[in-house]
Amino acid sequence: MIQADAYHARLSRLRDCWRPAPDKPEETPENTLLALWWTAAGAPRSAVSAATTMPAALDVDAQARLDTLLAQRIAGVPLAHLTGRQHFMGMELLAGPDALIPRAETELLATAAIDLARAAVQDRADALVIDVCTGCGNLALAIARGAAPVRVQASDLSTDAVGLARRNAAALGLDARVDIHCGDLLSPFDTPQFHGGVDVLVCNPPYISSGKVPAMAPEIAGHEPALAFDGGPLGVSILTRLVQDAPRFLRAGGWLAFEVGVGQGPAMARRLRNERAFDAVRELHDGAGTVRAVLARRSDVVEATA
Incomplete structure (x- = not known):
């Protein structure tokens, strides 16, 4: 089960330091954090896909990976580049800097x-x-x-x-x-x-x-x-x-x-x-x-x- 205190502390940080982009309305602080959480856990998924399930608890190393990912997202690295995933028309696509992120x-x-x-x-x-x-x-x-x-x-x-x-x-x-x-x-x-x-x-x-x-x-x-x-x-x-x-x-x-x-x-x-x-x-x-x-x-x- 996800660690509630760890989740809410990071969610508060994300809400304070980051605002969703107009061209990606599907990304909210909540599903952005869940997508990064899944990625830190070694099972990356898009914001849309991550919103449908609750990830498991993270060990110490995975929590460190999550904090690194969170810092990168707040710094402006696109979520799809961090997770390697983007949702489009019901498909979970591989994504990254090689091509435009589907909107x-x-x-x-x-x-x-x-x-x-x-x-x-x-x-x-x-x-x-x-x-x-x-x-x-x-x-x-x-x-x-x-x-x-x-x-x-x-x-x-x-x-x-x-x-x-x-x-x-x-x-x-x-x-x-x-x-x-x-x-x-x-x-x-x-x-x-x-x-x-x-x-x-x-x-x-x-x-x-x-x-x-x-x-x-x-x-x-x-x-x-x-x-x-x-x-x-x-x-x-x-x-x-x-x-x-x-x-x-x-x-x-x-x-x-x-x-x-x-x-x-x-x-x-x-x-x-x-x-x-x-x-x-x-x-x-x-x-x-x-x-x-x-x-x-x-x-x-x-x-x-x-």
Whole structure:
């Protein structure tokens, strides 16, 4: 049984010295401490998973490990880097500095992509999803898990992220249906095999403008890979390329689905509505009414080629 006095003393310290980050609302002082407690005990788990069970008592060495972890968390080291775990769409994922930590806000895009993939599977048994900027693989794996037997191909420019994503696929038993490649956006798939054959193309891109990066919370800018959040001068460099390239890969009736930063959604939706290659555009709003994801359906217009 957990030592009540030791638990409450550390919880009081955490409450006094640390405040939850807005981008990780699932982390509270209580489940943060429990996640660190489990990690010190040698059974790491995410804040969400740790909140459901009470860990056992710690011996002297484990208590020392807990105090070290607690000091690191108060100093700003992300919880997922200390535990090596992050919860996303019901999955317990491996996490770390190799890739962006999955956020709860991305579950809006994941849920929509799963629905689109399920609809595609009903139409054809060999339905195909491509996830670019896959990071630790959270979107690709959530779609594969939620829309079986859909096939998923994923890519990331970072070799470190690709390695982490592959480890997650193996840990979840999804590596037979999820292939993860190292490459820039759609370049790993730029072959006739994929042209015009993709049912859902999904992306959670870097979308923070370069000028805003220095002002980001140190917990993000100082610990997570800049490649995963720096979206160029206006924050939409990757999205601009994606919108331009997507029609070549999507089948008629296929969907492009991507996350956007706060304030970017309406402009990206307007751009897509002005593109002949798309015939339907949806804006997905979060609980605050902000557009955080955009979906666009590939029309059956055949573009002229040079």
